[in-house]
Amino acid sequence: MTNRVALAFSGGLDTTVCVPLLEEEYGYDEVIGVTVDVGQPEAEFEEAAETAAALDLEHHVVDAKAAFAEACLDAVKANATYQGYPLGTALARPIIAKAILEVAEAEGCDALAHGCTGKGNDQLRFEAVWRGTDKEVIAPVRELGLTREWEIEYADDRDLPVEGGNEGDWSIDTNLWSRSVEGADLEDPSYVPPEGIYEWTEKPGEETTLVEIEFDEGLPVAVDGEALEPVELIELLNEIGGAHGVGRTDMMEDRMLGLKVRENYEHPAATILLVAHEGLEQLVLTAEERRFKSTIDDEWAQKGYEGLVFHPLMDALNAFVDATQERVTGTVTVKLEGGQARAVGRESASAVYSEAAASFDTESVGDIAQDDATGVAKYHGFQARLANTVAADEEEDEANDESEPLVTDGGED
Ligand code: ARG
Secondary structure (H helix, E strand, O other): OOOOEEEOOOOHHHHHHHHHHHHHHHOEEEEEEEEEEOOOOHHHHHHHHHHHHHHHOEEEEEEHHHHHHEEEHHHHOOOEEOOEOOHHHHHHHHHHHHHHHHHHHOOOOOEEEOOOOOOOOOHHHHHHEEEEOOOEOHHHHHHHHOOHHHHHHHHHHHOOOOOOOOOOHOEEOOOOOEEEOOOOHHOOOOOHHHHHHOOOOOOOHHHHHHEEEEEEEOOEEEEOOOOOOHHHHHHHHHHHHOOOOOOOOEEEEOOOOEEEEEEEEEEEHHHHHHHHHHHHHHHOOOOHHHHHHHHHHHHHHHHHHHOOOHHHHHHHHHHHHHHHOOOOEEEEEEEEEEOEEEEEEEOOOOOOHHHHHOOOOOOOEEEEHHHHHHHHHHHOOOHHHHHHHHHHHHHHHHHHHHHHOOOHHHHOO
């Protein structure tokens, strides 16, 4: 019987060297390369196809853009960012892993392989989906302790079809939701990146634009009055936001294994949608809902970062998020200016807002008059005042104890 292994294949250096290694070092008869489309640029598919052809590799391309776009919009409902990063790579990995597993099952593969190193997050995200299936999981780069230098030499020796690497030798990961640039000179946290690392975003200029986002139960459904499917909606906002330099993040990121890494991201659509969504929640959710939801949102982002989107906790978090989103329907106007996106207008039929109540120009609201607040004001801070009074009394007692001579000092007995 032939042994077959399905490899997550991009046509880059790591996954290219994995092809002969899976045969030679792991004894597989056949390797199948799987490239999953989560919105990478066209050139990446061309590179994958060309490299696969040169390697004589059976190559499958799976379109998972729609599923990925949905996952991104679920993240918007949870206002999800990890330390400021809107999770593009993180949310894509479980979808890629699942698509590869499906190909492996259809093609009768016994094993699944990826080209991730032992230092990053992606190995954990892939394997979280793959382990627990009946397939063997193989990570040649990690298991054989490969370095980039070794891979380049190996590829050279065997005449493997690898290109010189990315521009500036940065490691780049692009999908619908974000473009990440890391490595090489960017590894020095003090190094100020040149404009050249950016591809999606223009250098922010003087120009200002308003963009109107319509939400239905927490999901963005239209831009400037035009109804759009998730993929198109995200693509359009990447363009509009990118033209205004919106959505650049330069950060130190705490990876799952504890290593800090310097990351640069571009994510115009994510920034606009997150700003708009939060702007709408400010209008339609109660203060208590918003405060509690922010802890749920943080946990959602953490699990999203870890790639544990199938965790039962995630189902529970999603149930809460969805319950809160029933009223998150309305329209938000976002201003794009100087590389920033700000919510500058919002309207909703579910607004928890009374202009009459909040206005400086009215005296009473229904049967509540302004001076009804006097009683509330008297009680406000009651416990804090009491606690401080008790503490002050104790201090005074102690001070008195120290200054007064002890009674026994009188030498009376
Ligand atoms: N640090 C990010 C994450 O773990 C993105 C990594 C992207 N990879 C890359 N080679 N640029 O989600």
